[in-house]
Amino acid sequence: MSVDAILFWILTLVVLVSAMSVILMTNPIYSALCLAMTMVGVAAIFVTLNAYFLAGVQLIVYAGAVMVLFVMVLMLFDLKHELQSFSRGKFTGALKIGSVGILAGLIVGAVTIGKSLTEVKAVAENAVVVDTTKILSQNLFLKNIFGFEALGVLLLVIAVGTVALSRSKGGTHARD
Amino acid sequence: MTSMGTSSFEITVNIIKTLAVFLMMVQAVPILVWLERRGSAFIQNRFGPNRVGPLGLVQLLADAVKFLHKEDFVPDKANRFLFYAAPVFALIPASIAYMAIPMSTPLILGESRFLIQGFEINVGIVFILGISSLAAYTILMAGWGSGSKFSLMGAMRASAQIISYELALGLSIVGVIMTYGTFNLTDMITAQMGALNFSGFGYTTTISWLPNWGIFYQPVAAVIFFAAAFAESNRLPFDLAEGEAELVAGFHTEYGGFKMLMFFIGEYGHMMIAAGLMTTFFFGGYLIPYITPDDVYQFGLNNFGSETAAHIFNSAVHFLMYNVKFALFLWIFIHVRWTLPRFRYDQLMDLGWKTMLPWALGNTIVTSIVIFSAAYFSISFPPAVEDVLKQIFKYFTRT
Amino acid sequence: MLETSFLNNIGLEHYLVLSAVLFSLGMAGVLLRRNLIVLMMSIELMLNAINISFVAFSKFNNNPEGQVMVFFVMTIAAAEAAVGLALAVSIFKRFKEVNIRFFEHLKG
Structure with missing residues (x-):
């Protein structure tokens, strides 16, 4: 078995087991930590697909920021094992x-x-490992620039909306 | 996976090298702790540890033995799994990220070429940032797993701080990446070779008495990066997580013995990553100012005769140079810790979000505009102004 | 012989099957779990599964568009997570609970 194949199977095992744990764990904090593990595994799978930059972004954005937010919120809620974690x-x-x-x-x-x-077509099988980062950025900033700008606007809206949402005292039907 | 080498000799050496880099990182911690304790004693006009061994150097070994003998204590309300897992996870991101920093010129032995770093990765910076952002989990796991409110609050503070300052850290690096035009740390270092050399707007200026270091291109980024690195590694003046007055000891309140020591190694590891990156981005990495690696190689060739010896000499000298710069930044880290007072929490957040983030953003924008216009426009001055400018340049570029 | 070639030659279909299984796991999570935040985590799982197949297609067809798509998916996932968590926090403030069983009276 080649090294690539061994890597793929190990990573598949890691990703699938941790993804299973996400939906089976009754404690949501364990779920969140398992999901972080899944994200790291997916980043490693990106590396086996030569998408090095995406792997880094996956680590920074998903594992480093989004999942930390999830874990923080869950820890603030401090939910213990839930009584009804699965649907009836x-x-x-x-x-x-x-x-x-x-x-x-x-x-x-x-x-x-x-x-x-x-x-x-097995183009990539025999092709030399090229740095896809430059090609990726050219594609992103030359061909898909409109989508990129739209995403920027979306993020701005989301940021404002999130702040408004988390500072509001419960809308028109607030009791307290 | 050709990066591990093609022959069995290369693969063996690479595996040993990776282990050696990891051990180097772990072994540097006792020295740093000794430096920190002696340094703080020096700053505060005390003696510090000076009993065990010469200058107290063996103190840390004694401490380690003591740590191993401590009772393995777990609080009653703690979540045992997370409580034990957190210190182990504290070590992993720091050690993996440190391995990606190049520490010397590649060592060439016959046909084989060995990089003096754990492994080379083409998107080095993104990788290091990504891996070290995983440190937030450690803190959260430790804080929540301890089952104590002080630990939890310390963990919340620390992770919020790490997430906030990661933005400023990442944005300050963007300017650096644009200046060098690469993500690869080795390429960045080779770009800093030689004398300071500005070219753009149709002019080329060489200032021969300054090395071509990144700090002359990106001074704002350097300041922001260094300040944010303090916050990332949870050191004073940003160690709000461990404010003794309000939080006992932050997220590791409940830890003791060897588990505590592992947190220590993780924290020092982050400090070492920051110092290594600072060296690499802004201070020429392993390069010696005014001398290129080829000169060192020629010197070795003339003095030792054989090429292998010259290559080994070359790598050794540059490794030494890297460590000198590296140690300098580590000393600044330690010095600042014992010099500056701690921030208040709102001041910390204000500094991160309202000062460092806008400056980092502004630096990014200005850098991109300057790089673009320097490459595509050329300025022509009236002859009189150009004469004056030439005089000024001549003053700076004199040898 | 067929067995070893399946194990040895990692091709596009391996990644696609992995992505499909991950997606199904995420979907099972959405259908079965009742904790609002675990629901959102399952959605993240599904988005990640999609990302794997995008990157796999991008590599095996030598087309960078797939990776650009992953960027967009990641950004939108991060935005979705931020809004979802803000909603979850305000729901938790209101009901002291994030189990969806407890706020069925949001209906009508």
């Missing part, structure tokens, strides 16, 4: 799990059938 109803639960399983099966089936129908 055995039948609906089974239905939900079944539908999710069917969805996963459908996608996997589609991927395998699609593989046999169309041969994906």
Whole structure:
């Protein structure tokens, strides 16, 4: 087995186990920490796909900022083990799990059938490992500049909205 | 995975080298602690530890033995898993991030080429920032896992502070990245070789008595980066998390013995990353001012005869130079800790969000405008003004 | 022989299947859990799964557009998390609880 393959399988194991733990842990703080682990694993998977810059951004934005916010909020709430962390109803639960399983099966089936129908060109297999960062930035700032600017506006709106939301005293129906 | 080498000799050396860098980082901590205690004693007109060994140098070994003998205490209300996991996680980000900093010129032995760093990664800065941003989890895990309100409040403060100052830190680096045009730390260092050399607007000026260091291009970024690095590593004047008067000892109130020592190593590790990055970005990394690595190599070749010896000499000299600069910044870290008083929490947040962030943003904008216009426009002055300017340049560029 | 080639040659379909499984896990989380914040974390999980498939397509087709898309997804995910957490905090202030069972009376 090549090193790349071993890396991929180890990372897959890490990502899937920690993703499982996110939805199975009853303590939300453990869920959040497992999700942070998943993010780090996904960043490592980006590295195996030669997307080094994205891996770094994934670490900074997701693992370093978003998940820290989640963990902080959860720790401030200080929820212990929850009484009803899963939805009620055995039948609906089974239905939900079944539908999710069917969805996963459908996608996997589609991927395998699609593989046999169309041969994906293995361009990147033998290509030299090039630094994709420069190409990425050129694409981002030359071709997709409008989307980039729109995202900037979106972030500004979100920042203002979040501050307004967290400072408000509960809107028009506030009792306290 | 060709970065580990092609032959078994290269792979073996690379693995040993990675281990050595990790051990170096961990082993530097006792020396730093000794330096900190002796330095603080020197500043406060005391003796400091001076009993065990020469100048008290072995004090830390004695301390480590003492730490190992301490009772392994867990508070009753603590979450045992997080309580034990937090100190271990404190070590990981610091040691991994430190490995990405280049410490000397590549060592060439025959066919093989070894980088004097744990591993090279092409987007070095982004990687280091990303890994060291994981330190916030350690603090939160320790604070919440201890099950004590002082720990939790200390952890909240510390992680809020780290997140806030990460913005200023990251934005100050953007200007540096634009100046060098690369994310790669080794490329940044090679860009700082030689004499200070401004080119743009159709002119090229060389100031031969100054090295081509980043601080002359990005002074504002250097100041912001250094200040934010203090906050990132939770050192005074930003160690609000550990304000003894209000919070006992912050997130590690409940820790003792060896677990405490691991937090210590993590904190010093962050300090070392900051000092290493400061050296790399703004002070020429391992380069010796006025001398290029080729000169050192030639000197080695003339004096030792063989190429292998010259390469080893080259790497050793540059490694020494890096460590001199590195130690200087570490000493500044320690000196500041024992000189400045602690901020109030609102002052801390004001400084981070209302002062350092706008300055870092402004630096980014000005840098980008200057880089763009220097590359695409050329200024022509009237002859009289140009004469005066030439005189001024001549004054600065005299040899 | 078929087994080892499946284990050895990591191709596009491996990443796609990984992404699909992650996405399904996130979806299961959204359907099954009742804690508002865990719901949001499951949504983040789904977005991450999508990111993996974007980057995989980008690598195996030599097209940087996929990575640019990941940027956009990440930014929007961060924005969504910020607003969602602010909402969760205000809901927690109001109801002292973030389990969605307890504020069903928001209906009508």
